[in-house]
Structure formats: structure tokens, C-alpha cells
Amino acid sequence: MDFNLTEEHIMIRDAARDFAQTELLPGVIERDNKQEFPKEQIKKMGELGFLGMMVDPKYGGSGLDTISYVLAMEEISKIDASASVVMSVNNSLVCWGLEHYGNEEQKQKYLTKLASGESLGAFCLSEPEAGSDATSQKTTAIEKDDHYLLNGTKNWITNGRTADFYIVIAQTHIDKKHKGINAFIVEKGWKGFDVGPKEDKLGIRGSDTHSLQFNDVKVPKENRIGEDGFGFKFAMKSLAGGRIGIASQALGIASGAYELALKYSKERKAFGTEICNHQAIAFKLADMATQIEAARHLCMKAAWDKDQQNDYTMSGAMAKLYASQVAMDTTVEAVQIHGGNGFVKEYHVERLMRDAKITQIYEGTSEIQKIVISRGLIDK
Numbered sequence: 352m353d354f355n356l357t358e359e360h361i362m363i364r365d366a367a368r369d370f371a372q373t374e375l376l377p378g379v380i381e382r383d384n385k386q387e388f389p390k391e392q393i394k395k396m397g398e399l400g401f402l403g404m405m406v407d408p409k410y411g412g413s414g415l416d417t418i419s420y421v422l423a424m425e426e427i428s429k430i431d432a433s434a435s436v437v438m439s440v441n442n443s444l445v446c447w448g449l450e451h452y453g454n455e456e457q458k459q460k461y462l463t464k465l466a467s468g469e470s471l472g473a474f475c476l477s478e479p480e481a482g483s484d485a486t487s488q489k490t491t492a493i494e495k496d497d498h499y500l501l502n503g504t505k506n507w508i509t510n511g512r513t514a515d516f517y518i519v520i521a522q523t524h525i526d527k528k529h530k531g532i533n534a535f536i537v538e539k540g541w542k543g544f545d546v547g548p549k550e551d552k553l554g555i556r557g558s559d560t561h562s563l564q565f566n567d568v569k570v571p572k573e574n575r576i577g578e579d580g581f582g583f584k585f586a587m588k589s590l591a592g593g594r595i596g597i598a599s600q601a602l603g604i605a606s607g608a609y610e611l612a613l614k615y616s617k618e619r620k621a622f623g624t625e626i627c628n629h630q631a632i633a634f635k636l637a638d639m640a641t642q643i644e645a646a647r648h649l650c651m652k653a654a655w656d657k658d659q660q661n662d663y664t665m666s667g668a669m670a671k672l673y674a675s676q677v678a679m680d681t682t683v684e685a686v687q688i689h690g691g692n693g694f695v696k697e698y699h700v701e702r703l704m705r706d707a708k709i710t711q712i713y714e715g716t717s718e719i720q721k722i723v724i725s726r727g728l729i730d731k
């Protein structure tokens with residue numbers, strides 16, 4: 352067992368850290384206030400290779416491993432979780448699925464643009480009545496001649512307006528239940544495809560979350576991903592890796608808040624000394640650092656499993672379950688350590704606390720992660 356990072360890993364982590372400090376930190380509070388998508392910053396992230404990190408360079412990606420992805424996700428999330436969710440969705444839910452299950456034409460046409468950052472992707476599974484219960488898809492894609500007719504509504508879609516290409520999960524053979532579900536690549540601007548208003552959210556307010564409507568959208572048959580009926584498995588497999596991305600996002604939110612709290616506690620004085628010298632604060636810092644380290648190990652273990660081609664469904668779910676709880680607990684304590692200043696936007700920790708909550712909800716709630724983990728344990 353070797354806990355050392357390679358030189359390449361350190362280089363990637365430092366590049367992501369520099370980018371976050373120089374490009375994301377300025378304006379992060381304003382973007383959160385205005386719910387403004389970090390458009391220019393995401394463009395630069397694409398140019399630097401952060402949007403297709405694990406994709407083979409022959410399809411426009413950076414050809415890196417999942418450990419590198421976790422390291423970069425942590426650094427970006429420390430500063431701007433609205434930018435890191437865009438990165439996570441594009442890498443794990445869009446590029447990964449296309450690279451592993453798309454055919455050569457789909458890869459040439461879509462993946463090369465998505466991995467290089469020229470285009471942005473969205474993953475559309477959730478519906479008004481199908482969030483955790485993902486098999487209950489009401490969106491239909493019915494076969495007609497050389498195409499499918501897509502009808503339905505998708506909810507809470509990250510990159511909802513900004514994406515160029517959307518992976519849409521829909522029911523084709525209603526009688527076959529989850530075995531009749533398919534995944535399709537849908538392009539922005541196709542007739543009958545409308546984007547609803549932007550959601551006004553508690554956290555990750557810079558990210559672009561919308562509902563989508565499909566009214567008789569003609570999807571060419573060649574845009575179905577994989578064999579007929581593969582859509583539900585495709586979604587589950589994509590989410591298994593997506594959860595490593597969100598676990599690293601949670602880790603970054605937690606470590607970002609902890610670093611701010613540590614710094615503040617060494618500067619702020621009360622009762623004649625820096626507040627870190629009071630045991631009440633020092634013990635909070637000790638708990639935060641310990642939990643963050645444990646969350647980091649779980650994220651790294653899941654990433655390592657994926658890189659070794661081990662099954663990572665359970666380790667990814669464990670990483671997300673634990674890291675998202677640590678993100679919540681740590682950010683609440685970071686606000687507490689900052690006292691009155693913690694409640695004020697310019698100190699950043701209140702935003703991180705609001706951003707933390709979604710990591711316990713999206714890409715499978717904490718309760719869903721417990722279903723995945725317990726089934727994994729029992730089925731072993």
C-alpha cells in the first residue's frame with residue numbers, strides 16, 4: 352500500500368488549486384448572489400482539460416486516471432462548487448458513458464467535443480415523479496420509422512440551459528419496465544425541446560439547473576446509446592462513477608471550509624489569545640481534520656477501485672455517503688468558528704454550508720447510498 356501521490360498527481364492537484372485561486376475565487380460571491388453561471392471560467396477549464404479528464408486523448412480527453420480527477424475535483428470544489436458540479440457531470444455522467452457505451456460515430460460526433468470542452472453535456476434522468484425511484488420513468492421514446500418520438504419532462508438538470516448535448520433516459524417499451532428503458536443523445540435546439548426557467552436554489556447557485564420539456568422531439572435511431580433496453584443499466588453504471596465525483600466535491604467543500612476556519616482561528620483573538628488556543632475551538636478543528644482525512648481516504652479508495660477495474664459501486668456509494676455528511680458537519684462548524692463573521696457572505700463559509708447540502712441529495716440521496724451499500728453487503 353502506497354499513500355504517496357505521483358509527481359503527475361501533485362502537478363494536477365497544484366494546477367487545479369492555482370486555477371481555483373486565480374480564476375474562480377474572484378467573483379465567486381457575486382456569481383452566487385446573482386445565480387450567474389461561470390461561463391468564462393468553465394470555458395478555461397475545458398481548455399485546461401478539466402472537463403474530459405479521464406477520456407482517451409484520441410477522443411479529445413486528458414487520458415488521466417480517477418485519482419487525478421478526485422484531486423482536481425477537491426481543489427475546484429474548495430473554492431467554487433458551482434463550477435465543480437459542471438465538471439463532475441460532464442466528466443462522470445456524460446463523457447464516461449459515451450466513451451464506454453457509445454459507438455464510434457457517437458464518440459466522433461459528440462464525445463470529442465464534450466471531452467475537449469468545446470461543448471458541454473447534461474445528464475437527464477430525474478423527473479417530477481422519478482428521483483430516487485429511477486425505474487419509474489414517465490418520459491417516453493416511442494419507435495417510429497427511422498427515429499424515436501420523445502415526450503416528457505425532466506427535472507433539476509445541471510447544465511440545463513448551457514449544455515449543447517443531453518443524455519436523456521426514457522421509457523421505450525412500457526410493458527418491460529426498467530428493461531424497456533433507453534438512453535439517447537439529444538441536441539439543443541431540436542424541434543419540440545424546451546428549457547424551463549432556472550431553479551432558484553439554496554446552494555450551488557452559479558450552476559445552471561432547469562427543468563426540460565420534450566414534445567414530440569424526433570430523435571434519430573442512431574442516437575440511442577447501446578442495445579435496445581440498456582438505458583437503465585447505463586444510467587446506474589454512469590451514476591456509480593458520478594458518485595465518486597460528488598463525493599470529491601463534498602470533500603472539497605469540507606476541506607475548503609476547514610482551511611478557512613483554521614486560518615481564521617489563528618488570527619481572531621478572544622479572551623487575550625488567538626481562538627485556536629481555546630480547547631473549544633481546537634477540538635472542533637481536530638474533529639474536522641480527522642473526518643476530512645477519512646473522507647479523503649474513502650474517495651481515493653473508490654477512485655483506486657475504478658482505476659483497477661474493480662467494482663466501485665459500493666466504495667463510491669460509501670465515499671459519497673460519508674463525505675457528504677462530513678461536508679455538512681464541517682461547514683456548520685466552520686460557520687460556528689467564524690462566529691458573526693461566519694454569517695456574512697464575504698467570509699465564504701456560509702456559501703460552502705449552503706453548497707454542502709446538495710451533496711447529500713443529488714446523484715442519489717444518502718438514503719439511496721445506504722440501499723446501494725446494504726444490498727452490496729447482503730448480496731456478497
Ligand code: COS
Pocket residue numbers: 476477482483484485486529583584587588590591664713714715716719722723
Ligand atoms: N450497475 C449496473 N446495473 C445496476 C446497478 C449498477 N450500479 N444498479 C442496479 N442495476 C441493475 C440491476 O442489476 C437490475 O438489473 P436486472 O433487472 O437485469 O437484474 C436493474 O438495474 C434494476 O435494479 P434494482 O432492481 O436494484 O432497481 P430498484 O428499483 O430496486 O432501484 C436503486 C435501485 C434504488 C439503487 C436505483 O433506483 C437508484 O440508484 N436510484 C437513485 C437514482 C438517482 O441517483 N437519482 C438521482 C438522479 S441523477 S442527479
